[in-house]
Structures are given as structure tokens and as C-alpha cells.
Amino acid sequence: MKPSITKEQAEELETWRFSLLEDVKYFLLGVCNKSIGGKLKDLDIMTLAAALVNGYEIEKTPEEKVREFYDGFKGDPQKYPAETHSRCKTSQRVIKCTLNLLGIEIKGVNA
Numbered sequence: 001m002k003p004s005i006t007k008e009q010a011e012e013l014e015t016w017r018f019s020l021l022e023d024v025k026y027f028l029l030g031v032c033n034k035s036i037g038g039k040l041k042d043l044d045i046m047t048l049a050a051a052l053v054n055g056y057e058i059e060k061t062p063e064e065k066v067r068e069f070y071d072g073f074k075g076d077p078q079k080y081p082a083e084t085h086s087r088c089k090t091s092q093r094v095i096k097c098t099l100n101l102l103g104i105e106i107k108g109v110n111a
Contacts, residue, residue: 003047004059008039013051016040024052063106070095070109 005013016027016036030036032045040048050056060068073088073095096110105111 001050002054002057003050004057005043005047005051006039007058007061009043010056010058012039013048013056017052028052066095066099066106067108070106 027036028045028049031040031043031048034041043051070092073091099106099110
């Protein structure tokens with residue numbers, strides 16, 4: 001199973017992977033004894049080991065999650081009855097209003 005890590009953790013992991021070449025055990029040892037810190041210090045050792053062995057998936061940012069949720073309300077008005085299309089548009093407006101009230105801009109949604 002591929003663990004999910006942040007984009008920053010993935011970038012740091014790849015930097016270390018290339019600098020250590022194939023010496024993974026020293027890398028894991030460095031993380032365990034805290035001589036390697038940065039973004040990877042927040043990962044538990046089993047997640048880090050799984051990422052090295054199985055690869056990893058980059059988790060979505062909160063903004064990406066909101067954009068995906070917002071896009072889920074898009075629909076072709078030709079395919080949906082007017083009532084459904086109207087509810088989708090209303091849902092999109094509510095999301096935009098909420099973001100605006102919170103002072104948050106997300107490209108593709110309200111920016």
C-alpha cells in the first residue's frame with residue numbers, strides 16, 4: 001500500500017533519495033535518531049519506510065480538495081433537468097460565498 005505524504009515531504013524525500021543513492025538504511029537511521037529533520041521528521045518511521053519501498057501518493061492540499069468538491073457540482077445543463085442544474089449552480093454559489101466570507105481565494109473557484 002502506498003502511503004500518502006505532503007508535496008513538501010515528497011520533494012525532501014526525493015532530494016535525500018538521490019543524495020544517498022541506494023543507502024536507504026542510513027537514511028532511515030538518520031531519521032530515527034533525528035539527525036535528519038525537515039519535513040520528514042513529522043512522518044513516522046513505518047510510513048517513511050513504506051514510501052521508500054512502495055512509493056507514495058501526494059495528498060491533496062485543502063485548496064485542491066475544495067476545488068474538486070466545487071467542480072463536482074459542474075454539469076452539462078443539456079444532460080441534467082433544469083431543477084438539478086439549478087441546485088448545482090446554487091451549491092457553487094454557496095461555496096463561493098463561504099470562501100469570500102472567510103477571505104480565502106482558490107483559483108478555479110472564486111479567484
